[in-house]
Amino acid sequence: MTAEIIDGKAFALDLRERVAALSADFAAKAGRQPGLAVVLVGDDPASQVYVRAKGKATLAAGMLSFEHRLPASASEDEVRALVEQLNADAAVDGILVQLPLPDHIDEHAVITAIDAGKDVDGFTPENVGRLASGLDGFVPCTPLGCLMLLKDRIGDLAGLDAIVIGRSNIVGKPMAALLLGASCTVTIAHSKTRDLPAKVRAADIVVAAVGRPGMIKGDWLKPGATVIDVGINRIAGDEPGTTRLVGDVDFAGAMAHAGAITPVPGGVGPMTIAVLLRNTLVAAHRRAGVALARDAI
């Protein structure tokens, strides 16, 4: 068996185009463009790349981009004060604080300060609770992107056995809640899970989000399983001094067993920014009281 490759990059591009068209419709109806504010604290190189990419994608979708950069030495109070300022800014529909924050800042304290109606990352306690309760709210971008890829490939997920490997607040926990909401039977695995290979072998859907390169082996997979690899790990490349990105799944091994798999790069990663734009579009409609059909995006 050779697995089908799930092209997250192409799916994300298509989603971004649909968001851009709906953003133009919104601007015509509301008399203003949707606005996304991104806050970057410090100089983490990967975060700088992601924030730049988010700004470019926001503008390309016909939205206003507000980028706020604070030095690594900024205090928690300063970051919270900026968030409060953005909460009160009528031109800002969505607020995203890029993670990770420097160690001296309590992420939870900063995230909690974000107005839940502008929380396009879906990280505030209110939106986390809404997802857990099956209520409308903002859902974290990466897991929602994974669910979109799964539904596009499989259709109805009801009754399927799914395993989520990793229990982070950003990916693992919301992913499990989304799969449960889609009526899958969900196992959440983590560092203390016993006999992980056996649990993976029982799953029709495998979502790997542990941050350990190549940890999930191909022969652990149920033949034909759909594999979503959320890991983005930079490892040494074949040539001296080079690096390359790999996922949490041993891609070559998985190709021989899975039915379909997302590659790294080009799988889940591009969905994160596309869904961020989608969430910002939804936030703008809700804040302006402009209707957006439930299945429009």
Ligand SMILES: Nc1nc2c(c(=O)[nH]1)N[C@@H](CN(C=O)c1ccc(C(=O)N[C@@H](CCC(=O)O)C(=O)O)cc1)CN2
């Ligand atoms: N506030 C948030 N912080 C972080 C989030 C988030 O959703 N909200 N997610 C990650 C980083 N991230 C966006 O912020 C992100 C990660 C990866 C990609 C992506 O497109 N990856 C590419 C490869 C890129 C490369 O070459 O390095 C891929 O997988 O194809 C986009 C966004 C942590 N912080």
